[in-house]
Amino acid sequence: MLFNAIHSPYIKWVIDKMTIELIDRMLNGPGVWFGPKIQNDTSWIMHLNKDDINEIDSALFSVKEARLKIPFSAKDFCLPNLSKKIDKVVDFIKNDKGITIIRGLPREKYSDNDCELIYWGIGINIGNPVSQNSRGHLLGHVRDEGRSIDDPTARPYQTSSKMDFHCDLMPVDILGLFCSRAAQLGGESYVVSAETVHNVILEEKPEYLEALYQPYNIDWADEEPEGADPWYTMPMFSSVNGEITSRITSRRFIQMVTRHGKHLAASKVQIDAVEFAQKVSQRPELRLSMTLKEGDMQFLSNHRTLHARSAFEDKNTADQQRHLLRMWISLDDNKRRPLSPLLDERYSWVKKGGIPKKSKSV
Secondary structure, eight states, rough: OOGGGGGGGGGHHHHHHHHOOOOOOOSSTTTTTHHHHHTTOOGEEEOOOOOOOOHHHHHHHHHHHTTSSSOGGGGGOTTTTTTHHHHHHHHHHSSSSSSEEOOOOOOSSSHHHHHHHHHHHHHHHHHHHEEEEETTTTTTTEESSSTTTTTTTOOOGSSOOOOEEOOSOOSSEEEEEEEOOOOSEEEEEEEEEEEHHHHHHHHHHHHHHHHHHHHHEEEEOOOOOTSOSSSEEEEEEEEETTTTEEOOOHHHHHGGGGGGOGGGGOHHHHHHHHHHHHHHHOOOOTOEEOOOOOOOOEEETTTTEEEEEEEEOSSSSSSGGGGEEEEEEETTTTTTTTOOOOGGHHHHHTTBBSOOOOOSSS
């Protein structure tokens, strides 16, 4: 459906990329959910049993015996029966609620290095981990690096500040977190259904939904590939074959893009639309709240959910501070959710391996 956006200053971008398909009907299906209603629903939690732990231990032993380092391949971390459950997890993330917690790993049994090897082994059995930053990290470390949220070169996960609801910087298929150590206080994880947020905006502020389907200029936060512009352009919602994909971005990346030129600024209605999407996502009746336990693995669809985090306080000693491991995982083409051609350019970086490593990075 065409709408007023094609008469906006973005007309050339819209025509060059593809006519925007605006979904102007209420979405339904398992991807439309309300946090409090599924809070105690165990369908999105996979509990590891004794046999699963034994398989993990056997795979871990083999990797350590062979003195393998990350990145190793799925064939090096063989999970003959657990891998079948993992395949069901991927299908659930893609076609059902878009979120899964894998719970039951006895964290106290393993060293920090063991946890990294185990988590990588699970992730590589899901898909293909890609680089998350210009440091080239395939296995990232989410912890307070003492950086300020006001620093335009800092990524929010490198601070202890609260984080807006958002999708991650690249349109990778699955986001993964492993809780190695919890915070002393705070750091609660929040997730909402992007499809539910879409429905609420359509019902309450349809003009904002139209704005969210328009292209936004977004700051790369100094993570852009060598020779590329320090910003990129992408709509917050797009659709293909009647299915929507969310790319809702933290407001700071939309606001700070003007450091590269005032002409890149979003329009007032676009800013208002993103602000409204944030307010909708934060409603207690929409969001799912959880405190990740040590050993928990959280996997989310980066296309169908939005996630956020509360601020946290750490313990004084470094070896007791909040520490999560993170992966950005792409899926093989035959497992991927179809994305709008509007996202093809951005997804091409995922296929190239994620954010390219720079010789000098922040």
